[in-house]
Amino acid sequence: MYLNPKIEQRVVQAILWVFTLATVFILFFIIFYILHKGLPVLSYNFLTTNPLDMGKSGGIYSTIIGTIALTIMSLLIATPLGVGTAIYLTEYTRESRITRVIRFGSECLSGIPSIIFGLFGFILFVTKLKMGWSILSGGLTLAFMLLPTIIRTSEEAIKSVPYNLHEVSYSLGSTQWQTVTKVVLPSALPGILTGVILSVGRSVGETAAVIFTAGSALRMPTSLFSSSRTMAVHFFILAREGISMPNAYGTAAVLIITILIINIIAYRLMHKFIKKYS
Amino acid sequence: MQKSKLVFFLCLLTVIGCARDKAGTGITVAGSTSVQPFADKWAEVYMDEHPDQVVNIQGGGSSAGIQAAKSGACNIGTSSRELKPDEKDLTEIVVARDGLAIIVHTSNRIDNLTIEQVKGIFTGKIRNWREIGGNDKLITVVTREEGSGTRGAFQELVMKKDRVAKSAIVQDSNGTVREIVAGDPNAIGYISLGLVNNKVRALKLNGVPATDENIISKKYKLVRPFLFVTKGEPTPVCREFIDFVQSAEGQKLVSEEGLIPVK
Amino acid sequence: MTRLERNERLIKIALFVIACSAVSILAVITIFIFSEGTPIMFKYGLRSFLLGLDWYPSEQSFGLLPMIIGSVMVTFGSLLVGVPFGLACAIFLTEFSSRRLRHILKPIIELLAGIPSVVYGFIGVVILVPFIRETLGGPGLSVLAASIILGIMILPTIISISIDSLQAVPRSYREGSIALGATKWQTTKMVILPAAKSGIIASIILGMGRAIGETMAVIMIAGNAINIPRSVLDPVRTLTSNIALEMGYASGEHRQALFATGVILFIIIMILNTIANATSVKGKAAK
Numbered sequence: 001m002y003l004n005p006k007i008e009q010r011v012v013q014a015i016l017w018v019f020t021l022a023t024v025f026i027l028f029f030i031i032f033y034i035l036h037k038g039l040p041v042l043s044y045n046f047l048t049t050n051p052l053d054m055g056k057s058g059g060i061y062s063t064i065i066g067t068i069a070l071t072i073m074s075l076l077i078a079t080p081l082g083v084g085t086a087i088y089l090t091e092y093t094r095e096s097r098i099t100r101v102i103r104f105g106s107e108c109l110s111g112i113p114s115i116i117f118g119l120f121g122f123i124l125f126v127t128k129l130k131m132g133w134s135i136l137s138g139g140l141t142l143a144f145m146l147l148p149t150i151i152r153t154s155e156e157a158i159k160s161v162p163y164n165l166h167e168v169s170y171s172l173g174s175t176q177w178q179t180v181t182k183v184v185l186p187s188a189l190p191g192i193l194t195g196v197i198l199s200v201g202r203s204v205g206e207t208a209a210v211i212f213t214a215g216s217a218l219r220m221p222t223s224l225f226s227s228s229r230t231m232a233v234h235f236f237i238l239a240r241e242g243i244s245m246p247n248a249y250g251t252a253a254v255l256i257i258t259i260l261i262i263n264i265i266a267y268r269l270m271h272k273f274i275k276k277y278s
Numbered sequence: 279m280q281k282s283k284l285v286f287f288l289c290l291l292t293v294i295g296c297a298r299d300k301a302g303t304g305i306t307v308a309g310s311t312s313v314q315p316f317a318d319k320w321a322e323v324y325m326d327e328h329p330d331q332v333v334n335i336q337g338g339g340s341s342a343g344i345q346a347a348k349s350g351a352c353n354i355g356t357s358s359r360e361l362k363p364d365e366k367d368l369t370e371i372v373v374a375r376d377g378l379a380i381i382v383h384t385s386n387r388i389d390n391l392t393i394e395q396v397k398g399i400f401t402g403k404i405r406n407w408r409e410i411g412g413n414d415k416l417i418t419v420v421t422r423e424e425g426s427g428t429r430g431a432f433q434e435l436v437m438k439k440d441r442v443a444k445s446a447i448v449q450d451s452n453g454t455v456r457e458i459v460a461g462d463p464n465a466i467g468y469i470s471l472g473l474v475n476n477k478v479r480a481l482k483l484n485g486v487p488a489t490d491e492n493i494i495s496k497k498y499k500l501v502r503p504f505l506f507v508t509k510g511e512p513t514p515v516c517r518e519f520i521d522f523v524q525s526a527e528g529q530k531l532v533s534e535e536g537l538i539p540v541k
Numbered sequence: 542m543t544r545l546e547r548n549e550r551l552i553k554i555a556l557f558v559i560a561c562s563a564v565s566i567l568a569v570i571t572i573f574i575f576s577e578g579t580p581i582m583f584k585y586g587l588r589s590f591l592l593g594l595d596w597y598p599s600e601q602s603f604g605l606l607p608m609i610i611g612s613v614m615v616t617f618g619s620l621l622v623g624v625p626f627g628l629a630c631a632i633f634l635t636e637f638s639s640r641r642l643r644h645i646l647k648p649i650i651e652l653l654a655g656i657p658s659v660v661y662g663f664i665g666v667v668i669l670v671p672f673i674r675e676t677l678g679g680p681g682l683s684v685l686a687a688s689i690i691l692g693i694m695i696l697p698t699i700i701s702i703s704i705d706s707l708q709a710v711p712r713s714y715r716e717g718s719i720a721l722g723a724t725k726w727q728t729t730k731m732v733i734l735p736a737a738k739s740g741i742i743a744s745i746i747l748g749m750g751r752a753i754g755e756t757m758a759v760i761m762i763a764g765n766a767i768n769i770p771r772s773v774l775d776p777v778r779t780l781t782s783n784i785a786l787e788m789g790y791a792s793g794e795h796r797q798a799l800f801a802t803g804v805i806l807f808i809i810i811m812i813l814n815t816i817a818n819a820t821s822v823k824g825k826a827a828k
Binding site: 005013015019026027033034080081112118147177204205207236239256 | 634
């Protein structure tokens with residue numbers, strides 16, 4: 001069948017338009033659906049009271065705290081490891097077999113499904129190391145999951161710092177480490193932060209790895225060894241078991257809003273960073 | 279820079295260390311997801327009355343709870359099925375009894391089945407509601423996952439030696455089974471009697487409605503115990519919690535939530 | 542050696558140790574999953590695990606074939622949904638849209654990646670599953686529902702990696718083709734897409750990895766029956782949902798069998814990763 005190229009072009013363009021619009025529509029649909037059902041439930045009270053009666057009544061305060069605790073815990077571990085790896089890969093070594101192994105390892109790690117992290121965290125932290133279902137176990141497991149993202153984004157950020165900045169620093173007599181901490185890291189900071197913020201988003205939304213390592217206790221966590229339920233896990237349980245649909249929608253709305261904010265901040269930061277160096 | 283990092287890590291270690299000491303005083307209760315809602319309720323009231331006590335409730339399932347009690351990962355394991363012979367070395371305390379309700383969608387015309395018919399449906403021999411007097415629709419069978427106490431009890435009380443059909447939908451909690459049955463006009467499932475609500479309908483079994491009276495008088499056959507299990511004798515702290523659960527007050531909470539008190 | 546020099550050396554060593562963390566974590570995970578999962582596979586025989594049809598752990602029968610087939614079906618189903626939409630978006634955004642539109646749409650589409658998988662699963666349960674049940678029949682919890690939701694979930698992976706590889710095609714290719722009188726679509730079809738092929742394939746393989754590995758959304762909408770589905774309207778259980786459904790509840794050999802499920806999943810993912818890695822490396826080398 002022969003089609004006039006101009007007509008073919010038009011047809012294809014129209015099809016592509018439709019597909020793209022459909023994708024955007026799906027996204028907006030999900031967000032609006034959740035917000036539409038969830039926003040009416042949201043109130044100051046919902047955010048600041050603890051869940052009662054399995055979450056049938058009350059708010060989601062303890063799950064917000066649980067989410068924050070778990071996220072901070074995982075970032076405290078993943079950020080230094082990730083940024084350190086990125087510094088080593090970009091500043092301290094040349095491309096070699098070792099760097100290829102490190103990169104491949106990190107790429108494989110990023111491909112591992114979260115349920116495998118959950119299995120692993122459960123067997124190692126929860127049972128073998130006897131940390132129990134706790135913020136500590138969950139945080140460590142999540143940290144392992146986030147590590148590849150932080151390595152990759154930090155590496156890209158550090159790489160994009162212009163080389164002449166290094167040269168200036170060296171010519172002033174600074175050591176390599178001084179150059180890294182005083183010149184490279186500050187310049188790469190927005191890029192690194194973008195990665196960290198995106199990781200926050202990932203840890204906030206994660207369920208499979210968290211439910212087996214941090215448990216699902218509804219109580220307010222009191223220490224790193226208490227089990228804690230994150231918002232995503234809470235939503236999962238509320239919605240699946242039909243405990244309370246309004247509260248489930250409310251929790252989902254908080255989740256979606258958090259993710260939106262995180263993405264906007266990350267996008268802004270990234271934009272600034274790109275502008276600065278291109 | 280480095281010093282401040284060192285100080286920071288020392289602080290973190292101290293926090294972890296302190297946290298460990300504090301967590302030591304709590305009781306961890308883990309196991310059956312069927313027992314979990316009730317255990318949560320007990321813990322909530324118990325902690326109100328004993329502000330110095332911490333009771334942590336975890337899910338995980340009956341088998342996991344029994345394992346955890348055996349290995350010491352939790353202080354009290356909970357089970358919603360009888361212990362198996364190789365688990366009998368644990369101390370078991372019956373804290374409540376629970377009926378198993380066979381539930382269908384509210385629009386379903388059927389309201390009574392024999393245990394044999396239920397078994398036929400779950401083994402896959404009966405595939406259409408028409409065969410037992412309902413509409414001409416394929417039956418959506420919803421069961422629980424392997425390892426669940428509810429499934430264990432159902433297997434023991436209804437299925438005996440036969441297997442649940444492979445084509446059955448599998449869900450991992452009472453609530454999810456209820457939600458699916460509530461949404462699907464052709465579905466049938468089994469859940470804890472205490473969790474039946476107005477979204478689904480519990481069937482009569484051999485003509486006997488699933489009510490508390492019928493369970494106490496043993497006319498309704500699908501009944502299972504809710505157990506607390508401990509390794510050896512419970513520690514004094516645990517004993518106190520168990521005593522509370524078995525007290526008139528604890529048992530009243532149980533019956534308010536739809537379970538059958540043991541005392 | 543001065544104090545400064547010694548410090549520098551220490552720092553370098555410390556950084557090297559840190560840089561090994563990712564690889565060591567990968568190694569530890571591999572070791573743990575395999576050491577928990579493989580003994581039981583060898584005890585009952587690899588054959589009975591990989592080809593067994595019956596999953597009744599309480600009766601020591603651990604056949605994983607239905608779950609393996611389930612994972613494959615759901616993954617291919619998700620590609621049928623995700624690839625056309627993903628590629629269309631990527632091509633549209635790089636080749637046909639204005640710069641401004643691209644700057645608005647790309648972050649919006651990337652947002653899809655940020656939405657938690659439980660939310661996707663939930664949307665599937667409240668909207669898609671009842672729709673399928675009422676219009677097409679069956680229980681609604683099905684291969685079809687899982688494929689559609691997973692297809693949406695893998696869109697961001699396919700779109701963003703495809704966009705990267707399309708944008709990496711040198712400008713001169715486009716200019717040359719246009720100068721020869723080709724239309725934009727002809728250019729895309731004959732020049733750009735072939736040039737970006739390896740990146741696009743890598744994006745699809747990574748999307749596959751994501752679909753195979755997804756757990757919570759699948760548990761919610763796939764129905765989890767241990768049967769090999771006969772139609773797309775039948776419920777299905779994937780390897781991941783097998784683990785997550787029964788993990789908390791399992792003990793003894795049952796639990797080991799779930800780790801064995803993890804081993805199989807792990808091997809599949811590693812193969813996909815290696816292929817994706819190799820294709821994108823090959824693609825880079827070709828340029």
